[in-house]
Amino acid sequence: MLLVLDIGNTNIVSALYNDEKKVVVTWRLQTDRHKTKDEYRILMLEALEGHSIAPDVIDGVIISSVVPPMNPLFTALFQEHWGIHPIIVQKGIKTGINLRIDDPKGLGADRIVNAVASYHLYGGPIITVDLGTATTLCAIDSRGSFLGGVICPGIGISVEALVEQASKLPRFDIARPAQAIGKTTRTSMQAGVYYGYRGLVDRLVKRFKAEMGEEGTRAKVVATGGFAQLIGQDCSEVDYIHPSLTLEGLRILYERNCKQEVNRDRCDDL
Known part of the structure; x- marks a missing residue:
């Protein structure tokens, strides 16, 4: 089976794919830069055992990470304990995406993976909206060229900053309120987050489409990330919601x- 790992700033999301390209199981671990290789090994084994899956069924691993210090840790983990050299999404792998930006080296692995998945699954032109730790939007044209995008503070980060910096504001559940005009402090905060991010997504997508010119009029929009269902379902500009877009992108990249047999030798060199 193929194990894919999406290492984000908040969580490490893992999924096992079978030979039919179907997800067998998924799980999450907290991203903790202070944990050791052995600690993560134990957590991985516990997650597999909890789903009644034998560790030796894993015969391939691919990792996307926005936390660079985690890359050598997980590479060593899988090499030493599984005998597998994992693919890391970085310079040198075949993506099928042409990066038409000024600083390709600075592009986050998660944005590359989302671009690969969205273009493969839906075709171009396509705009991806990732509502995760950060809120990012990326544009891909009809030829599979990555044109660029925006990075905004994510919903969780924004809420944490608001509560921590404003001592009188309470913590609250991020949810869809009945109306934008809140009647309590809590519902006012919910409305600010929910309707504010809805507006942010729709306004930025419209701006993207305008800057993409004729292709913008044909561009599809796919939302992913932890808040994709909550925010994306009511955005007028969002066409598809695909919560596991990044995981699918990793499978496609693998x-x-x-x-393919011809590529197996080069896997050890990536």
Whole structure:
């Protein structure tokens, strides 16, 4: 089975794919830069055991990470304990996406993976909206060229900053309120987050489409990330919601780089 890992600033999301390209199971671990390789190994084994899956069914691993210090840790973990050299999404792998930006080296792995998945699944032109730790939007044209995008503070980060910096404001559940005009402090905060991010997504997508010119009029929009369902379902500009878009992108990248017999030797060099 193929194990894919999306290492974010908040969580490490993992999924196992079978030979039919179907997800068998997913789980989350907290991202903690202070944990050791052995601690993560134990957590991985516990997650597998909790789903009644034998560790030796894993025969391939691909990792997307926005936390660079975690890359050598997980590489060593899988090499030493599984005998597998994982693919890390970085320079040198085959993506099928042309990066038409000024600083390709600075582009986050998660944004590359989302671009690969959205273009593969829906075709271009396509705009991805990732509502995760950060809120990012990226534009891909009809030829599969990554044009660029925006990065905004994520919903969780914004809420934490608001509560921590304003001592009289309470913590609250992030949810869809009945109306934008809140009648209590709590519902006012919920409305600010929910309707504010809805407006942010729709306004930025419209701006993207305008800057993309004729292709913008045909661009589809896919939302992903932890808050995709909550925010994306009511955004007028969002066409698709795909919560596991990043995981699918990792699966696709693995197939492009290692599944074919001709590519297996180069996997050890990535």
